[in-house]
Amino acid sequence: MAATKKDIASIEKAFETLRNEMEIYPSDLDEGDETVTIIFPRDEIEIDLEDLLKYVPEINNLETTPQKVYSPTITQIPVTAHDYSLEIVVAEHRLELKKEGLYRIRLIDNPLLIGIASVKLDFYDKYWPPCSQYHAVEIVYADSQKRLSEKEEMSLVKSYLYEFSNICGIAIEFHQITEPLFDYDYEETPAKDHVVNNLPEYTEGMDLFRKALGSADDEIKFLYYYKIIEFYSPIAAKRVAYENVTRKLDGIRMRDVSNNDIKSIFSIADKFRAAQTDKELAQNLLTEAIDIVDAFADFPEFLKKKTTKQHGFKREDFTYDIKLDIQQAVTNTLGTVLYSTRNSIVHAKSNYVSDQNECPQTELANFNNFLKTITYNIIAWYNRLPKHLKVED
Secondary structure, eight states: OOOOHHHHHHHHHHTHHHHHHHOOEEESOOTTOSEEEEEETTEEEEEEHHHHHHHTTTTTSOEEOSSOEEOSSEEEEEEEBTTBOHHHHHHHEEEOEEETTTEEEEEEESOHHHHHHHHHHTOOBTTBOTTTTOEEEEEEESSGGGOOOHHHHHHHHHHHHHHHHHHHTSOOEEOOSOSOOOOOOOOOOOOEEEOOSSOOOOOHHHHHHHHHHHOOSHHHHHHHHHHHHHHHHHHHHHHHHHHHHHHHHHHHTTSOOOHHHHHHHHHHHHHHHHTTSHHHHHHHHHHHHOOHHHHHTTOOHHHHHHHHHHHTOOGGGOSTTSOHHHHHHHHHHHHHHHHHHHHHHHSOTTTOOOOSOSOOGGGHHHHHHHHHHHHHHHHHHHHHSOGGGSOOO
16 A cells, blocks of 8 residues: 555644654655654654554544553554563464454554553653564454443453464463563564464463463473363363253153152262362363364373373274274373372372372473363363353353
8 A cells, every 4th residue: 555645644644743742753754655664752663554544543542551552443452472572473473353344453563552652651761662662462443333342352352362372382461561671682584374263252261271381380381281171171061961961851851750760860960070079070071172082193102102001002093993982091091190290290299199190290391282282172162162051250
């Protein structure tokens, strides 16, 4: 998109107050330009003309908090990746989601509205330029009537950060408009475009997932992944119980209820309670939520050795043709390893007696890589559930 005389006039007029009061202005804008240089105190950025024209009606109507900057149709929320440069992430990955007639959400560098807010708040100095040091999740609404509520908007942003964190393999967290933290150098590499048709509905497990990705310690990382399993396990047990009760009720609709019918319903309730115990939690969820044959290919080496030896099959034979009881046995072993590893971490080493089912310390990093995939799949499973089975707000 090339600048016209009308575009230049519109931009210059919009920046009059900013130029006079905060020394923020476009530099040397000519007809035919496709990008525009914006000058800030101690900073300057280059921005596509098409993007700038979307900001022009908004830049003199901003609301600002340390956590976000917003106008009637645009929100910019600063984000960061602790101990990692988001410049590298933005250079290597792009994830943009458009909902026609509603909004567009993406991760951007040089967020103009945040730069303006930084100058207004005087949150900059020679070591921390007001705009170019920031990255932001940006939502551009089709019009002000389409703006989400604050709670809905935050849920959307958290879902977006969850999806992007999974793509990049690092935890992207909320930041604030504040003083500088770090300065980074990086080598430019071609960006990879990522496409998703829809963002998953926000759920608390997404926050745990990002915390796991952001943990440098392998034991802490494992515990966050395990907390995801703990969070969704009761839901899996409830789904099974609902299904069993429904089947039983379907069978007695057309006849009188017998003592055996009552006993069987009590039995279902007892099994549901048993499924709530710590040792059963992981096994039940894994049975419901993951494809164990598909997952087996990504098992860490210690787990492949353990399951093949324990259940008497060859690795190449673990396909969809293998007996269902062996598939279930492997699922149960995975659940047992998770439970035992969790116990070995949370209990004092002097008090803990090994049951020989724990993940070896030397394999914990690989096990965590495997759990990243498993827990991502579990969250996807949860999102597919009918509403009556999900956690209530």
